[in-house]
Amino acid sequence: MKIIVSIKEVPVRDSQLRIASDGRWIEDGDLGYEMNEPDAYALEEALQLKEKHGGEVIALCAGPAGAARTIREALAKGADRALHIEDEQISSWGTLGLAQLLAKAVAPEKPDLILTGLQSDDLGYGQTGVVLAELLGFPHATIIMAAEVLDGRIRVKRELESGWFQNIEMPLPAVLTIQSGINKLRYATLMGIKKAKTKELKRLEVADLGVAPSPTATIERLYLPRKTKQTQLIEGSAKQAAAQLVEKLRFEVRVI
Amino acid sequence: MSESVLVIMEQRAGAWNRMSLETLAAGQKLAAELGHSVAAAVPGRGVAALASELALKKLDCVYAVDHELLADYTADGYTAALDQLIRKVQPSLVLFPHTYQVRDLAPKLATRFHQALISDVIGIRAEGGPVFVRQLFQGKLNADVRPGGPAPYFVSIQAGAFNADNVASGTAPLETFTPELTASVIRQRPEEPFRESTGAVDLTTAEIIVSVGRGIKEKDNIPIVAELAQALGGELAATRPVCDSGWLPIERQVGSSGQTVAPKVYIAVGISGAIQHLLGMKGSKTIVAINKDANAPIFEVADYGIVGDLFEVVPAMVEEVKSCTVLQR
């Protein structure tokens, strides 16, 4: 089985985000980056499917040169090789343009299966995988919590709202968007990290992929959300604040 | 192309998904502000009754998109049907509720029109055309997004962003639209939806809930919050990542894919307040947030808040609660 996993990197969780001076994006120069969490689960699922069925796992990432860190991490965890569509301004491509770039990179590989995370922790549009499927003419399913490869087909467990699920079967090749929690993530081993250095990481130039930019939506302004509720913020040392809060729970909320 | 808004409603087994009514309210509001007409469509099999309900709303047209092959949702079937409807109606904007089904469907549909979905929208303004407000970074920042490229634009609306009670009544002509579909275009074979056997934990009846998020850092720290829940005589709940990591059983998960609770008091400890979590608890009478990040979105819904380190605040609370419950005895 040939499996492609599409990954991206996002600012490290709990980063202090500052709005850039042009008001349209965040100040990203000094931020740390890590693999988008649902993508990490997609990678793990690919590695587990390979362990079961044999074949190859290819990590695919569109991003700036710095994203090579995250790609190396995928290789260290067990991906066999990687494709890096390198562009410093990758976000200027928009969702559709980005998916078109990914589709061009994927097509010659003729994969059996493509996995991505269900959404990114930064933009959170939640659609790259689905758009990629449509561009490639593959069937897809989203928010996947289990995947079982049958003969030329795949049976997946799709999450529905409020604790409901549904199994769906479809022919391969297919695209799945993976939900966090589908499996247990592995850590890269020292051996894996060493081996990653020798694995193939192929750079693809945007210009060679023959996609015309087609931005569909633009961010005009970024800002802190306005509060909808009046929050009573309790100040003081941890001990003082805790004491005050308990008093409020007792006399205002009346639950103690 | 006519200037119009088309709202795609979602139903299952003849009942509305409530979020579609919220989206209908959003569609009516947007159309009024932009001076557009507004129509609604309901896809499925045997949707005449639901469509007649829609015909009693203030709409310019209602489409019953009816076909045998739309009985069960499939991405391929619904995309094909709605693709045909949109080419016929030629709206300038297509609105969906941001449901799991729409996540599966709308990006595919938008691609067919050389567009991308502007997903999970929480606000709409008319400013020389529509501007949509979205959350970025899991709710930490908001962004104004302006659509571009060829119309129609595709937009999905977040749960709770608009009020279904604001849907205006009226009368609308009803049209049945029968898409041309063959079984061979549908590659997905869906089976019956099911529920995983849920454990014994029913959080919905709890009066006091202490809920813990990833701020707790590791499984070994869970007793810190468990002790607070115990001291208060409440239930312990958690966010999805905490359950995903196996720190607490999934039966204690609160949110769009877990339980929906509305206790007298919900104490959120080390929880950022992502929309999927808020959906499960924002109906709580009183919300308390303890988080070290003053900008965490959980504070947007909190009645009381402590900006601080949970590892200091929570044990101190336990002490306090214990001492006043001793006094009460």
Ligand SMILES: Cc1cc2nc3c(=O)[nH]c(=O)nc-3n(C[C@H](O)[C@H](O)[C@H](O)COP(=O)(O)OP(=O)(O)OC[C@H]3O[C@@H](n4cnc5c(N)ncnc54)[C@H](O)[C@@H]3O)c2cc1C
């Ligand atoms: C389709 C879908 C369905 C989902 N369903 C659910 C659901 O049902 N329920 C759910 O909860 N999530 C759900 N999620 C996930 C959701 O989007 C968020 O990722 C999740 O709620 C975040 O959990 P968290 O707040 O525990 O973690 P984080 O977002 O990582 O937040 C941790 C918080 O802890 C704070 N913190 C860290 N250290 C400390 C400290 N020492 N003291 C105080 N505070 C500290 C940080 O400031 C941060 O705000 C779903 C996502 C998707 C896409």
